[in-house]
Amino acid sequence: xxxxxxxxxxxxxxxxxxxxxxxxxxxxxxxxxxxxxxxxxxxxxxxxxxxxxxxxxxxxxxxxxxxxxxxxxxxxxxxxxxxxxxxxxxxxxxxxxxxxxxxxxxxxxxxxxxx
Amino acid sequence: xxxxxxxxxxxxxxxxxxxxxxxxxxxxxxxxxxxxxxxxxxxxxxxxxxxxxxxxxxxxxxxxxxxxxxxxxxxxxxxxxxxxxxxxxxxxxxxxxxxxxxxxxxxxxxxxxx
Numbered sequence: 001x002x003x004x005x006x007x008x009x010x011x012x013x014x015x016x017x018x019x020x021x022x023x024x025x026x027x028x029x030x031x032x033x034x035x036x037x038x039x040x041x042x043x044x045x046x047x048x049x050x051x052x053x054x055x056x057x058x059x060x061x062x063x064x065x066x067x068x069x070x071x072x073x074x075x076x077x078x079x080x081x082x083x084x085x086x087x088x089x090x091x092x093x094x095x096x097x098x099x100x101x102x103x104x105x106x107x108x109x110x111x112x113x114x115x
Numbered sequence: 116x117x118x119x120x121x122x123x124x125x126x127x128x129x130x131x132x133x134x135x136x137x138x139x140x141x142x143x144x145x146x147x148x149x150x151x152x153x154x155x156x157x158x159x160x161x162x163x164x165x166x167x168x169x170x171x172x173x174x175x176x177x178x179x180x181x182x183x184x185x186x187x188x189x190x191x192x193x194x195x196x197x198x199x200x201x202x203x204x205x206x207x208x209x210x211x212x213x214x215x216x217x218x219x220x221x222x223x224x225x226x227x228x229x
Contacts, residue, residue, distance in 0.1 A: 004158070035219075042221035043159075045217075092158075103149065103164055104151075104159070104161070106151075106159045108156070109157075109158055
């Protein structure tokens with residue numbers, strides 16, 4: 001089954017403790033991205049990757065890092081989480097074979113709480 | 116830069132009633148437009164998209180949307196709502212010629228009452 005898999009689904013951590021949220025897709029998609037969803041703000045893009053070793057900042061990249069060493073994986077790293085990073089995070093992927101702005105395939109989300 | 120406005124944060128409709136969710140966009144060129152649906156605890160799923168051609172597009176689950184360039188709108192409609200349609204709906208706009216710069220609206224939460 002074609003899917004985007006995020007782990008963990010829920011994560012509670014403390015300020016300053018480094019964490020990684022994993023994202024993996026099995027559709028051989030070149031493009032992957034991370035969004036955060038906050039009430040009243042919708043989805044905002046954190047980082048995106050056009051292909052392996054090619055990443056770029058989205059609209060809200062501060063406090064986050066990403067890497068794309070393999071095509072299927074796109075982990076989101078919070079080196080020193082802060083309470084304002086408490087949010088619902090989504091990973092998404094798509095393929096340029098569908099043309100520019102091909103529809104995104106989303107994971108089921110990771111709810112992060114930073115205390 | 117493009118932007119999307121969903122003026123209704125929360126809408127309540129009766130089961131069987133018709134539905135229209137509003138979406139207005141701002142972008143200087145021809146936009147790529149999407150509607151996604153998010154069921155509780157789930158990721159977003161594409162309902163329909165508009166790139167070009169016929170301005171009335173059909174999507175999954177009986178939804179349709181109409182692109183009106185003169186009004187910069189892309190409203191989502193369904194003639195008869197089912198209880199399972201209760202979810203949050205997001206309108207999104209993509210930049211033509213730019214790869215995957217998609218901007219989402221803040222979402223409209225739909226409640227369906229019996």
